[in-house]
Amino acid sequence: MHIQAEGTAIKPVRLFRINTGSCNGCDVELAVTSAVTEFDVEQLNCRYTESAHEADIVLVTGPLTVRAREEVLRLYAETPREKVTVAVGVCPVSGGVFRGSYAVDGPLERYLPVDVNIPGCPPRPQALLAGIREALEIRHARHEGGEPKRAPGDRKQSDTDNFPARGRLSFDAGACVDCRMCRHVCAAGAIRFEEGENGVRLTLWHNSCVFCGLCSYYCPTGALSVTGDWRLDHPAAHTFRQVERGEVPYAPCAGCGEPIIPAAPQLLHDAFRRPNPDIERLKSLCPACRQQMSIGVPRR
Amino acid sequence: MTTKIIELGPHQLALEEPMYFRVQLDGDRVADLDVLPGQVHRGMEHLVMRRNFYQNITLLERLCSLCSNSHPSTFCAAVEEVAGIAIPERAEYLRAVADEIKRIASHLFCCAVQANVIGETALFRRVMEVREIMQRAKEAIYGNRMDLAANVIGGVRYDLSAEGAAFLARQMEAMKQPLDELYLQYGNNPALLVRMAGVGVLPREAALEYAVVGPVARGCGIDYDVRKKSPYCAYDRLEFEVAVQEAGDVRARNLVRLAEARQSVSLIEQCLKGLPRGPVCADTLPEIPAGEAIAKSEAPRGELMYYLRTDGSDMPVRLKWRVPSYMNWDALKVMLKGEPVANIPLIVNSIDPCIACTDR
Amino acid sequence: MSDCIKLTNDDPGKNPLSLRERVAAGRVRALPRSEELVTADALTPALSRGERVPEGEVRDGILTGFITKVAAAMTCAAGEETVIEWRRDRKGVLTGWCWLPCGESLLPAARAVAELKGRLAMVTAYLPERGKEKGEREIAYHFDLDGATLTLTVILPLQWARVPSLTPIFRNCDWQERELMELYDVQVVGHPDPRRLFLDHSLPHAPFERLVPYSTFTNAATGKALWDKVLAGEREDA
Numbered sequence A: 001m002h003i004q005a006e007g008t009a010i011k012p013v014r015l016f017r018i019n020t021g022s023c024n025g026c027d028v029e030l031a032v033t034s035a036v037t038e039f040d041v042e043q044l045n046c047r048y049t050e051s052a053h054e055a056d057i058v059l060v061t062g063p064l065t066v067r068a069r070e071e072v073l074r075l076y077a078e079t080p081r082e083k084v085t086v087a088v089g090v091c092p093v094s095g096g097v098f099r100g101s102y103a104v105d106g107p108l109e110r111y112l113p114v115d116v117n118i119p120g121c122p123p124r125p126q127a128l129l130a131g132i133r134e135a136l137e138i139r140h141a142r143h144e145g146g147e148p149k150r151a152p153g154d155r156k157q158s159d160t161d162n163f164p165a166r167g168r169l170s171f172d173a174g175a176c177v178d179c180r181m182c183r184h185v186c187a188a189g190a191i192r193f194e195e196g197e198n199g200v201r202l203t204l205w206h207n208s209c210v211f212c213g214l215c216s217y218y219c220p221t222g223a224l225s226v227t228g229d230w231r232l233d234h235p236a237a238h239t240f241r242q243v244e245r246g247e248v249p250y251a252p253c254a255g256c257g258e259p260i261i262p263a264a265p266q267l268l269h270d271a272f273r274r275p276n277p278d279i280e281r282l283k284s285l286c287p288a289c290r291q292q293m294s295i296g297v298p299r300r
Numbered sequence B: 001m002t003t004k005i006i007e008l009g010p011h012q013l014a015l016e017e018p019m020y021f022r023v024q025l026d027g028d029r030v031a032d033l034d035v036l037p038g039q040v041h042r043g044m045e046h047l048v049m050r051r052n053f054y055q056n057i058t059l060l061e062r063l064c065s066l067c068s069n070s071h072p073s074t075f076c077a078a079v080e081e082v083a084g085i086a087i088p089e090r091a092e093y094l095r096a097v098a099d100e101i102k103r104i105a106s107h108l109f110c111c112a113v114q115a116n117v118i119g120e121t122a123l124f125r126r127v128m129e130v131r132e133i134m135q136r137a138k139e140a141i142y143g144n145r146m147d148l149a150a151n152v153i154g155g156v157r158y159d160l161s162a163e164g165a166a167f168l169a170r171q172m173e174a175m176k177q178p179l180d181e182l183y184l185q186y187g188n189n190p191a192l193l194v195r196m197a198g199v200g201v202l203p204r205e206a207a208l209e210y211a212v213v214g215p216v217a218r219g220c221g222i223d224y225d226v227r228k229k230s231p232y233c234a235y236d237r238l239e240f241e242v243a244v245q246e247a248g249d250v251r252a253r254n255l256v257r258l259a260e261a262r263q264s265v266s267l268i269e270q271c272l273k274g275l276p277r278g279p280v281c282a283d284t285l286p287e288i289p290a291g292e293a294i295a296k297s298e299a300p301r302g303e304l305m306y307y308l309r310t311d312g313s314d315m316p317v318r319l320k321w322r323v324p325s326y327m328n329w330d331a332l333k334v335m336l337k338g339e340p341v342a343n344i345p346l347i348v349n350s351i352d353p354c355i356a357c358t359d360r
Numbered sequence C: 001m002s003d004c005i006k007l008t009n010d011d012p013g014k015n016p017l018s019l020r021e022r023v024a025a026g027r028v029r030a031l032p033r034s035e036e037l038v039t040a041d042a043l044t045p046a047l048s049r050g051e052r053v054p055e056g057e058v059r060d061g062i063l064t065g066f067i068t069k070v071a072a073a074m075t076c077a078a079g080e081e082t083v084i085e086w087r088r089d090r091k092g093v094l095t096g097w098c099w100l101p102c103g104e105s106l107l108p109a110a111r112a113v114a115e116l117k118g119r120l121a122m123v124t125a126y127l128p129e130r131g132k133e134k135g136e137r138e139i140a141y142h143f144d145l146d147g148a149t150l151t152l153t154v155i156l157p158l159q160w161a162r163v164p165s166l167t168p169i170f171r172n173c174d175w176q177e178r179e180l181m182e183l184y185d186v187q188v189v190g191h192p193d194p195r196r197l198f199l200d201h202s203l204p205h206a207p208f209e210r211l212v213p214y215s216t217f218t219n220a221a222t223g224k225a226l227w228d229k230v231l232a233g234e235r236e237d238a
């Protein structure tokens, strides 16, 4: 027992970083986890290495640019076979705000298998540590030949702390008036509206969201809000399930019977202390006009 | 003497970001240099033409995390100029606060990295710990440690309550002593002097010829700061001196940065003291007419310039920007010439190069 | 001086309207909305209305002198046809907008800016609105004149556009021009090092010429593929 304990103490887990063309936000925060005591990866018995051959865990940042691909794949090929790969920030997972550029070749998953995602833009150091811990569990489980200890997909509680970091967005369908301003302002294409049989459905994908909060800022009714929940690390198998969604049900229009999205007046008044003429107007408009009212200028 | 050519990558250059150099050596001294950018080219100037003005606020903030606030604030200034919007006075002050907070954190990161490059690990950790005061302040006020999400067209989207202002004032108080101490260290500590003084010199004439900007220019005795030369935001009402050093070496550039960081503390304090009452944002969503405008600002690395052209629709016809780092790479040829290979990483880091900004 | 002479021979057959008329008619570009629009002929009254001019009239005098000097230098270098306008924003920051009569006037105008101790700050190539119809494109060269920004704009044909390299005059124009060459279909004549700069060699030339249709040459399909998976996953859960 004694020897074993000493053994793990001497041989730390090696972290190796690959930057595939990031804005450097994730990289600067990773630097913090090697420089600032409170966030030092040493507390997880990890250490950064400059050699790909030594990598136990590979941390990948950035949206994978066309220009960087060759070098990224070369480095990755040098890492040992049994490493665990972590996508840091939303860039490698979905391209984040850079998705759709001629110069971006991601998502990373097209080229190499990812084990853990750490959403964030950039994730705070606490989230990085949580994600690395998750990677360690996977690594441990693989060595033992079993499953990771934590049942996959269970909702982790964020540590309570004093800082209200901008975390996961939350959607209250009851307050939504379907003006779609949120989708209009979202740089990351993280919000989708789908018209269904019974209502309009909003889906917000946390692996595309960059947590800027602009949707919430421009939302006229407060249907979208920024929460402090920053613990979003998850196994890559759950990449596409990291969503916030809600359905705004149709009701027949009092006038013509056409199914419309009603605007619950009580809720609107709850959200705004004083009745707001803009909100009152939104209520009486059909969705096309609401879009026009919020967005204003014609789209090109 | 033997000439040979070596390729250096991010690892050898001790950079956080991927950048490659082809260096020509005469013996063990640098003779010439070819900078090979593009690894972080994300086609952003193309993307901004496919996104509307609102989306571009968030997109541009992801250009580079170290000067992330300068981009949306300068972009918004260009949009406001085209639309003929005057932002509320309180917003002018709050934009300056956000910019100065980022400046302190950015300058400290640069100084920390250089300490690490020369093996002064304790100093590296010390500077990073001091920087953490700013990181915490950013997270507490804006909700993120890098990307503040402070700007919108027409003003800002955060406000400082009396409590928030008092908190920020306390953080500023906590920065003073460490910043003064670091200035003395980077100025006089013998271990740093040996590595940084007289190293990577850029003479003033060369600085003018290569048209460098920011702390690199001010470290060569060029008295140019956009906040003074072309005032914007609240800077026409704030008191400060342009930090200038004459020597043009690594040490001089760092002293400019540390002096500026200390000055930023004072600028923030002035803002907190003089913060006018009133709204933080023009309250109607603006229509952006056809037109064009130029907006400039002093980002942490120097002069940042935006050109915006619009046609009355909700997307730019063209949005072009030039980051400060773009202007400083070429001058490395002068700074590195005749220097031993071992000095390359330090000198490269001493211009605080931003690759994400350069490549876009 | 010989430059001044060469420059006046603007091809009158090609552009029946004078440049000033074209600018005024909005055919070249939309006129900028501004705090103060100042033309070189009527400087003093417009400028003295400025807000927040710290040194009052003295500063106005200097400004007027400065504007006159720059305007004279540009007209001398690029010819009488040159149009120059000044705007001053709320803080008193000056921007000058100068339209050159033809591509040939770029070099002498740039030399004149260098003589005024101007610093090249940025080069912006773009396809102006309705550029396709008119068969025109523009390149704007932005210079810093100690805090004021002077923009020289040349109008070029959409096809086979060529400009002289300014790198021999402004060393820092090097990257700006390399970038311009790879992003747009513009030839920069006399550039010392016309290699690609940022674009990977696997990418097609001049992506900025191809704003529409976009999807034919980019991986814009990525977004759709990802969203299909997100929405499919959701249906599974529901």
Ligand code: SF4
Pocket: A022, A023, A024, A025, A026, A027, A061, A062, A063, A088, A089, A090, A091, A096, A120, A121, A122, A123, A210, B062, B065
């Ligand atoms: S996820 Fe955000 S912070 Fe991280 S590299 Fe991408 S844009 Fe930058």
Ligand code: SF4
Pocket: A169, A182, A185, A186, A187, A188, A189, A190, A191, A204, A208, A209, A210, A211, A212, A213, A214, A215, A216, B058
């Ligand atoms: S916070 Fe809202 S606007 Fe910002 S990226 Fe996320 S979904 Fe889009």
